[in-house]
Amino acid sequence: MAITFELKKNGNDDIGFLSFFEIGNNLRFQIERVYYVYGAKKNTKRGMHAHKELEQIVFCPYGAIRFRLDDANSTEEINLDEPNKGLYIGKGIWREMVWEEDNSVLVVAASMLYDEKDYIRDYGMFLSLVKSGYWKKE
Numbered sequence: 001m002a003i004t005f006e007l008k009k010n011g012n013d014d015i016g017f018l019s020f021f022e023i024g025n026n027l028r029f030q031i032e033r034v035y036y037v038y039g040a041k042k043n044t045k046r047g048m049h050a051h052k053e054l055e056q057i058v059f060c061p062y063g064a065i066r067f068r069l070d071d072a073n074s075t076e077e078i079n080l081d082e083p084n085k086g087l088y089i090g091k092g093i094w095r096e097m098v099w100e101e102d103n104s105v106l107v108v109a110a111s112m113l114y115d116e117k118d119y120i121r122d123y124g125m126f127l128s129l130v131k132s133g134y135w136k137k138e
């Protein structure tokens with residue numbers, strides 16, 4: 001349902017590491033927006049929504065954040081617990097995130113500008129949109 005990436009790690013223990021996303025190499029869309037969530041305590045729960053059109057790449061450069069993804073047919077759990085792990089989340093996926101450590105940082109690269117109308121925040125509504133074929137591939 002989601003695509004996980006193990007990004008290349010450039011560097012070593014002395015100077016640290018560098019990882020990247022780029023078009024044609026893990027990144028499947030042009031980024032229009034980047035946002036990040038920080039200062040959250042362990043066990044914080046966020047997300048609880050799906051998107052009509054938005055695609056995202058998410059990663060956790062510091063700490064550990066567990067993602068629970070749901071496409072209404074199955075669920076999947078992915079723990080972003082290394083800075084070089086990334087996750088692509090396409091449209092029509094319900095997501096919930098749980099902070100596994102204090103101050104874990106969540107970085108999101110998104111395909112569109114912020115638009116509240118793109119959010120589905122009601123799980124029942126999400127299920128009925130899936131049922132109606134809203135995200136059926138053309």
Ligand code: TYD
Pocket residue numbers: 033035037046047048049114
């Ligand atoms: P929200 O998407 O509800 O965060 P989460 O689902 O992780 O709890 O966003 C929180 C607030 O920030 C909300 O008032 C909308 C605002 N916001 C922006 O203005 N721009 C953005 O790019 C994002 C993601 C949120």
